[in-house]
Amino acid sequence: MKWQNSLKDYQLYLKIERGLSKNSIDNYILDVKKLIDYLDANHINISPVSISSEIVQQFIYEVAKTVNSRSQSRIISGLRSFFNYLIFEDYRADNPLELIESPKIGRKLPDTLAEEEIDQIISAVDLSKPEGERNRAMLETLYGCGLRVSELINLKLSDLFFEEGFIKVTGKGDKQRFVPIVDATKNYINIYRYQIRIHTNIQSGHEDTLFLNRRGKQLTRAMVFTIIKQLVEKIGLKKKISPHTFRHSFATHLLQNNADLRSIQLMLGHESITTTEIYVHLDRQHLKGVVEKFHPRK
Template identity: 55%
Template sequence: MSTTNWQNTLQSYIYYLKLERGLAENSIESYELDLLKFVRFLSYSAVDITPKEVTAEHVNEFVYQISTLLAPTSQARIISGLKSFFTFLIVDGQIEKAPTDLLEIPKLGRKLPEVLAVEEIDAMIATLDQSTSEGYRNKVMLELLYSCGLRVSELVNLRLSDLFFEEGFIRVIGKGSKHRFVPIDPTTMQWVVLYKSSIRDHMNVKKEDSDVVFLNRRGGRLTRAMIFTIVKQAAKAANIQKNISPHSFRHSFATYLLENGADIRMIQLMLGHESILTTEIYTHISREKLKGVMDTYHPRSRK
């Protein structure tokens, strides 16, 4: 470990926090202690690098480690401190790009999307008139949202060249234009193939949207607002009282995977989360569900 290099850089960072940002001593001490956790992690991992040599992989592995040890509030504080430190290195001219650029700080205490039961998803899809081109298209879109955990922006931007049917994957362009490959189950894949061959291939498509999978009746790309409307209308027709949005399908996808034993890091990859802390919100949901089972069924809890 390049101890001297880190000590000098940390000292410069502390001066920066005090003189340029005007932080109180207590705040500066918290920043320093949190940053030292990262330095110790690198040391324990036998990673002999200087501050300017830290990569996103180093940061992500550290974030994964603290996610198993610390409360969400502590995790968020440490990540915020890391972002601040590498921003300082940019300001100081030591690096051009921060390894924490795509690192997400989970929003604590936020209201989570509703989780849909499988029966509710089936009921929503059953309300669609699949004898029409638009109705069948909408069915396939909802199935993809649910089966692949896509963001609504990822769905509307899905391209024909992103479909790898033989391999059983779709390529998704997520936040920061980062690509990831998500497995697609055979049944959903067949529905996409049928939509393409019987509907999509026979449409008059706008030139600029020639590679887009899902199109409106005029042959253009669908908008996010259109997907929201389709989901809202299907939920209303199915008499579902929950506050449903396209993100509810993604949320349900992740929750079902976790509750059925999927590894959280695999879920992180499929969702395209840069930080495992964002994925970790689903572990809290499952813990609450487990607690509910205990409260309902354990004899001591029912006393």
């Protein structure tokens, strides 16, 4: 069995059997391609069916020289998944990464913004320009609904259920969830939708896309990053901010106001509650206040 053939089959498996998004599939395939590149560079002619744990271990050693622990762990996980697929399809009897441990990595706490900082960033949007209303609506939606940037740019008019107070969000692996939307966010979207968007020359295939660029097409992830970067520089905020920062802030502020983790998990679209638990990083004073308020021995 050749590497390219196994990669093609694995790609179909990830898409059809596991229902992963294109981004996730690309990342899994890239992990395997790194191993293939290493084999080619070192003139090691061996198939995915017969490659040994020793050769894979040598590859991991080389990887460790150039990437951090988090990236190294990601590659090991991706390769382990690939070889598990080969076992599943009866191409192999064992996984060459079975005895290879991932490096221990500390759990990185997400960067967050204070409510005042979010207000400052959104207030810096220039509403005298047509794209200003769009940008304000986008940022309010990112923060107000805790969306990923990919979920934001893929949001459709048909996903807006304002009378019911929800929007339908398509997340990782094309999994859909309904997220509550507050009146303020609905209002900003409606201003953009009915005062700005209706005057846009919408391109074919983008009629249902909510947030459009000046050419009437769906915005790119890079464009959203650029918009936020320019606003942060405009107000002189010395923090590394990305669209994901608004999502982190959404979860953190809910938690600080005593929302339960299970509700936050559902709104963020996390499969596991352990992913959501990363937001439990409140300061000691807040935790002290929670104990004083709710503990029966207070």
